Amino acid sequence: MDEQAFRCLKVNQTRLMKDLHYTCQWGTGKRWGFMATETGMSRLSLSDTDKLARDWFVETTKSLGCSVTVDAMGNIFAIRPGREDGPPTCAGSHLDTQPSGGRYDGILGVHAGVEMMKVLNEHHVETAFPVGVVNWTNEEGARFPISMVSSGVWAEEIALETAHNLQEVGGGSATMKSELEKIGYLGTTPASYKSMPLAAHFELHIEQGPLLEAEKKKIGIVKGVQAYRWYTIEVLGRDAHTGTTPFSARADAMLAACRMISVSHDVAAKHSALASTGILTLSPGSVNTVPGNVKFSLDIRSPQDATVEAIEAELKQEFSRLMSNEVTKGLDLAVTWKTDSISPATHFHGDCIAAVRASAESVTGSSSLAREMVSGAGHDSVYASRRCPTSMIFVPCRNGVSHNPEEFTTAEDCRIGAEVLMQSVLRYDKSRCQ
Amino acid sequence: MDEQAFRCLKVNQTRLMKDLHYTCQWGTGKRWGFMATETGMSRLSLSDTDKLARDWFVETTKSLGCSVTVDAMGNIFAIRPGREDGPPTCAGSHLDTQPSGGRYDGILGVHAGVEMMKVLNEHHVETAFPVGVVNWTNEEGARFPISMVSSGVWAEEIALETAHNLQEVGGGSATMKSELEKIGYLGTTPASYKSMPLAAHFELHIEQGPLLEAEKKKIGIVKGVQAYRWYTIEVLGRDAHTGTTPFSARADAMLAACRMISVSHDVAAKHSALASTGILTLSPGSVNTVPGNVKFSLDIRSPQDATVEAIEAELKQEFSRLMSNEVTKGLDLAVTWKTDSISPATHFHGDCIAAVRASAESVTGSSSLAREMVSGAGHDSVYASRRCPTSMIFVPCRNGVSHNPEEFTTAEDCRIGAEVLMQSVLRYDKSRCQ
Numbered sequence: 001m002d003e004q005a006f007r008c009l010k011v012n013q014t015r016l017m018k019d020l021h022y023t024c025q026w027g028t029g030k031r032w033g034f035m036a037t038e039t040g041m042s043r044l045s046l047s048d049t050d051k052l053a054r055d056w057f058v059e060t061t062k063s064l065g066c067s068v069t070v071d072a073m074g075n076i077f078a079i080r081p082g083r084e085d086g087p088p089t090c091a092g093s094h095l096d097t098q099p100s101g102g103r104y105d106g107i108l109g110v111h112a113g114v115e116m117m118k119v120l121n122e123h124h125v126e127t128a129f130p131v132g133v134v135n136w137t138n139e140e141g142a143r144f145p146i147s148m149v150s151s152g153v154w155a156e157e158i159a160l161e162t163a164h165n166l167q168e169v170g171g172g173s174a175t176m177k178s179e180l181e182k183i184g185y186l187g188t189t190p191a192s193y194k195s196m197p198l199a200a201h202f203e204l205h206i207e208q209g210p211l212l213e214a215e216k217k218k219i220g221i222v223k224g225v226q227a228y229r230w231y232t233i234e235v236l237g238r239d240a241h242t243g244t245t246p247f248s249a250r251a252d253a254m255l256a257a258c259r260m261i262s263v264s265h266d267v268a269a270k271h272s273a274l275a276s277t278g279i280l281t282l283s284p285g286s287v288n289t290v291p292g293n294v295k296f297s298l299d300i301r302s303p304q305d306a307t308v309e310a311i312e313a314e315l316k317q318e319f320s321r322l323m324s325n326e327v328t329k330g331l332d333l334a335v336t337w338k339t340d341s342i343s344p345a346t347h348f349h350g351d352c353i354a355a356v357r358a359s360a361e362s363v364t365g366s367s368s369l370a371r372e373m374v375s376g377a378g379h380d381s382v383y384a385s386r387r388c389p390t391s392m393i394f395v396p397c398r399n400g401v402s403h404n405p406e407e408f409t410t411a412e413d414c415r416i417g418a419e420v421l422m423q424s425v426l427r428y429d430k431s432r433c434q
Numbered sequence: 435m436d437e438q439a440f441r442c443l444k445v446n447q448t449r450l451m452k453d454l455h456y457t458c459q460w461g462t463g464k465r466w467g468f469m470a471t472e473t474g475m476s477r478l479s480l481s482d483t484d485k486l487a488r489d490w491f492v493e494t495t496k497s498l499g500c501s502v503t504v505d506a507m508g509n510i511f512a513i514r515p516g517r518e519d520g521p522p523t524c525a526g527s528h529l530d531t532q533p534s535g536g537r538y539d540g541i542l543g544v545h546a547g548v549e550m551m552k553v554l555n556e557h558h559v560e561t562a563f564p565v566g567v568v569n570w571t572n573e574e575g576a577r578f579p580i581s582m583v584s585s586g587v588w589a590e591e592i593a594l595e596t597a598h599n600l601q602e603v604g605g606g607s608a609t610m611k612s613e614l615e616k617i618g619y620l621g622t623t624p625a626s627y628k629s630m631p632l633a634a635h636f637e638l639h640i641e642q643g644p645l646l647e648a649e650k651k652k653i654g655i656v657k658g659v660q661a662y663r664w665y666t667i668e669v670l671g672r673d674a675h676t677g678t679t680p681f682s683a684r685a686d687a688m689l690a691a692c693r694m695i696s697v698s699h700d701v702a703a704k705h706s707a708l709a710s711t712g713i714l715t716l717s718p719g720s721v722n723t724v725p726g727n728v729k730f731s732l733d734i735r736s737p738q739d740a741t742v743e744a745i746e747a748e749l750k751q752e753f754s755r756l757m758s759n760e761v762t763k764g765l766d767l768a769v770t771w772k773t774d775s776i777s778p779a780t781h782f783h784g785d786c787i788a789a790v791r792a793s794a795e796s797v798t799g800s801s802s803l804a805r806e807m808v809s810g811a812g813h814d815s816v817y818a819s820r821r822c823p824t825s826m827i828f829v830p831c832r833n834g835v836s837h838n839p840e841e842f843t844t845a846e847d848c849r850i851g852a853e854v855l856m857q858s859v860l861r862y863d864k865s866r867c868q
Contacts, residue, residue: 209678226677230721241836242710242733243660243810244643247703249834254711255699258692265689269681269763276676277688278723282714287664287731287774288811289712289837297721299676329703340721376677377722400683402675403723 001125001430006362006423009119011112013415019060020111020414023095024103026052030405040405041103045096045138046074046179053095054185057110057135064117066132069196070187073150073163074180077196079132080117082429087199087388089127089429091116091421092134092151092380098142102407104397104414109204110135112418119422127429129199136380137176137185143168144176151383153191160191193387200352200428201384203392204421206409208377210400218416219360219370220394223353225382226274226374227308227345228301233260233319236334239284239292250290251331254282256322257294260335263318264298264311271311273302274376297340303374305345346382352391352428359423360393363416389428393420435559435864440796440857443553445546447849453494454545454848457529458537460486464839474839475537479530479572480508480613487529488619491544491569498551500566503630504621507584507597508614511630513566514551516863521631521822523561523863525550525855526568526814527639532576536841538831538848543638544569546852553856561863563633570814571610571619577602578610585817587625594625627821634786634862635818637826638855640843642811644834652850653794653804654828657787659816660708660808661742661779662735667694667753670768673718673726684724685765688716690756691728694769697752698732698745705745707736708810731774737808739779780816786825786862793857794827797850823862827854 021036027043027050043049054076058068061078069077079088093109113133120127136154141147144166152158164177180186189195207213212220237251261277268275279297298315302308316337323333353372360370375392384390395417398408409417455470461477461484477483488510492502495512503511513522527543547567554561570588575581578600586592598611614620623629641647646654671685695711702709713731732749736742750771757767787806794804809826818824829851832842843851 207678208675209680210683211680214683228677239838240834241642241811242708242712243662243735243812244641244836245810245834246643246645247699247708249644249648252699252710254714255695258695258711261689261692262696265681265686274676274681276686276722276724277692278676278716278721278725279719280688280714280716282712285713287712287733288710290710291712299721301677376679377675378677400674400679402678404673 001426003362006426009123009422011115011119011415011418011422013411015118016111016115016415016418017411019114020103020107023053023056027097029100032406041097041101042099043097044099044143045140046143046176046183050096051183054135057095060114061117061133064121066117069189070185071189071191071196072160072187073153073191074137074185074187075150075154075191076135077132079130080120082127082129082131084129086129087197088130088132089199089425090132090134091202091204091425092136092384093203093205094136094139094380096138096140098140098403100405101403102405104206104407104409105402106139108206108409108414112204112421115418116422116425127426128433129429131425131429139380145169148378148380148383150191151380154193155383155386156192157383157386198384198388199432200388201381201390202352202421202424203379203381204417205379205392205394206397206402207394208397208400208402211373212394212396213400215371217369217371218364218413219420220373221353221356221360221370222348222375222392222394223372224303224348224374225346225378226301226303226376227305228299228343229308229312229339230341231298232338232340233296233298234336235294237292238331240290242288242290245290247330249331251333252290253294253333254291256328256333257296259322260319261296264315267311267314267318268300271302271307273300273307273311275300301376303345343378346385348385348391349389351431352389355424355427356391356393356420358427359420362423363419393417393424435860437796440860443557443856445549445553445849445852445856447845450545450549450849450852451845453548454537454541457487457490461531463534466840475531475535476533477529477531478533478577479574480577480610480617484530485617488569491529494548495551495567498555500551503623504619505623505625505630506594506621507587507625508571508619508621509584509588509625510569511566513564514554516561516563516565518563520563521633522564522566523634523859524566524568524632525636525638525859526570526818527637528570528573528814530572530574532574532837534839535837536839538640538841538843539836540573542640542843542848546638546855549852550856550859561860562867563863565859565863573814579603582812582814582817584625585814588627589817589820590626591817591820632818632822633866634822635815635824636786636855636858637813637815638851639813639826639828640831640836640841641828642831642834642836645807646828646830647834649805651803651805652798652847653854654807655787655790655794655804656782656809656826656828657806658737658782658808659780659812660735660737660810661739662733662777663742663746663773664775665732666772666774667730667732668770669728671726672765674724676722676724679724681764683765685767686724687728687767688725690762690767691730693756694753695730698749701745701748701752702734705736705741707734707741707745709734735810737779777812780819782819782825783823785865786823789858789861790825790827790854792861793854796857797853827851827858
């Protein structure tokens with residue numbers, strides 16, 4: 001295929017959106033608008049509605065001539081043969097959603113892969129090697145609380161047993177294994193890149209952030225995924241009566257925590273990084289008692305591991321300083337850090353990034369409608385990238401909102417993204433012949 | 435009685451402490467030390483253990499020659515006759531405790547009043563007018579959730595019906611009225627200063643703060659009670675992904691709340707007042723979601739009403755400023771204030787304050803061992819002061835800790851406080867003849 005041929009392969013926007021919304025009958029969520037498709041999604045992994053969406057995926061890709069493999073984590077690989085045998089170049093994402101999610105996060109990426117199969121068949125395209133589309137299981141981690149767990153098992157970075165034994169949140173007794181069995185998706189193929197090697201992995205996804213929309217770009221060429229670390233910070237002061245305890249005799253854990261959260265923001269801003277606190281609990285929790293104990297989460301992110309480390313080091317110093325009575329003008333406090341999670345920066349593969357860049361230019365007809373970016377959130381492509389060349393394609397989403405029923409991407413942007421995905425897969429496939 | 439006579443009337447420290455700890459067999463709380471008396475108290479108002487403490491109070495004061503009146507709120511007035519009839523000059527406090535309270539808060543004040551009766555009898559003292567000791571019901575508000583409710587009814591500032599219908603916290607069906615009936619303390623005398631007028635009210639209490647201890651003072655001459663206002667502040671931002679949302683696109687309610695709490699502290703400090711946040715809740719509450727909604731309590735206190743008002747006005751301006759995107763470098767947020775409670779400053783009566791001052795000097799033999807102060811917490815004396823001349827006497831408590839099993843005041847300090855209380859009552863009684 002040459003450049004001209006790529007340009008002739010057009011995604012059918014109407015069909016793409018019709019298929020996408022058709023499958024959203026399974027797990028329809030909260031309504032936010034008057035139109036039929038203006039609802040969110042609530043399709044928890046391995047639920048009965050997830051089974052129906054999976055069944056549709058298997059039947060549809062089979063009917064398009066793909067061979068379908070289900071592995072021991074329920075990951076589904078639909079592979080279309082090429083001229084030669086070999087590992088497939090795949091488009092992959094996930095059909096599960098957050099309990100209060102939308103119609104695009106994950107779902108768009110899988111549907112774009114299915115649409116790619118339809119376009120290739122329509123145009124009788126023969127690829128050099130097989131190409132495929134993958135539905136990864138439980139990317140969200142919303143029902144079984146490790147996100148991207150099944151691509152993690154595939155990459156052999158998470159043990160199968162750990163994943164199988166994951167219990168559903170909310171106190172139920174279901175495990176990933178029991179639910180895989182129940183809905184008939186406990187495959188016999190080992191969940192491993194060794195049993196199911198991929199030549200490359202491309203993932204189309206909504207940005208989940210505001211940059212593309214703000215800058216009127218159509219495509220994000222994703223070079224990697226930010227490093228992040230999660231901590232639980234605990235501040236120990238002393239419970240005291242709000243009316244009878246002067247500031248000089250307080251060890252106010254709440255005030256100290258507030259100053260720490262403020263400082264974490266300022267230090268992150270200085271490093272062009274991110275710091276966020278999404279959880280805070282305190283005790284004893286009474287209007288007229290100064291809290292003696294506060295715990296809060298801290299999430300630090302940057303494209304560079306070194307920056308995350310530098311911020312951590314700086315904040316450890318700053319927080320200690322804030323504990324001293326010279327700063328609080330009260331009694332000393334104590335602070336402890338617990339590291340809950342370390343996710344190093346992911347750098348996607350240059351060949352894949354180049355394929356996305358070229359495809360974006362080709363599809364949009366301009367070099368100015370795409371921008372390089374680093375994903376702020378984790379995706380299955382993080383684990384895929386550990387075992388094969390990988391990149392991602394971002395499309396704008398309204399107001400940067402995701403994990404929310406109102407998550408929305410225009411049909412045109414979905415189409416553009418799907419076309420870039422298809423071209424990227426074909427360009428990469430083509431590059432394997434050279 | 436002359437100054438010499440006052441000085442001869444000594445409290446029996448051993449007896450005072452023996453009686454106090456004896457009654458702490460009813461409602462004994464958490465142990466904190468090895469000694470028999472090193473436990474806290476858990477004597478909720480109108481419980482079975484409160485009934486036993488009340489029975490002891492009634493029997494003991496009757497045996498000392500007092501006439502006992504129980505009003506419709508279960509307030510108990512034990513009155514010792516004087517040479518002439520007339521409203522009694524009373525010592526008053528409360529026998530109920532917090533669920534996790536100590537042996538001194540309230541209990542010391544009542545016992546000091548009973549000890550006063552014993553000393554007066556031993557020395558055959560005849561007062562000009564009657565003197566008494568009062569046990570007010572449910573001062574803590576821990577079981578029935580309005581503190582100082584029964585002195586409030588007596589002062590006719592809280593409706594009897596409101597108080598009677600107060601339901602116990604924790605989902606039980608008991609009301610103040612049902613429990614008063616059950617333990618036999620629903621008196622027939624109307625709960626009103628009109629039916630049971632007092633000439634004056636003196637209350638001995640632990641400081642519940644660190645000032646006396648820190649300054650090595652023995653007595654606090656309490657001139658009044660701080661004004662305070664309680665608010666619930668709600669900050670409205672927007673939930674957003676912590677990884678994908680740059681600071682410029684956030685409306686981070688958590689960060690804004692932290693800056694507000696910091697500012698409230700700084701503004702209060704500038705006014706030599708107090709500001710505290712004891713409760714904070716946020717939503718949605720996930721490590722990787724920037725909270726779109728935060729609510730927190732704000733407690734502002736100052737001896738002057740005008741200062742509390744000035745701080746409120748200043749913080750309303752400051753908080754609004756913090757909502758603007760020019761300050762947050764992000765999106766606009768919104769803030770709402772709800773006023774939950776307004777308690778104006780209480781100024782005690784000059785005659786009572788003078789009686790306490792003179793007594794403190796007399797008992798400690800020095801003018802430097804007492805200091806004037808303003809109570810940070812509310813007490814039954816707040817409502818008493820609305821209907822009769824009132825003042826309070828504070829004694830040091832270890833580390834300023836109260837509402838805690840480890841609350842502690844030395845026997846010597848209890849004795850000194852009880853002696854100042856007795857002298858204050860006698861001085862005030864004497865002053866009525868002039």
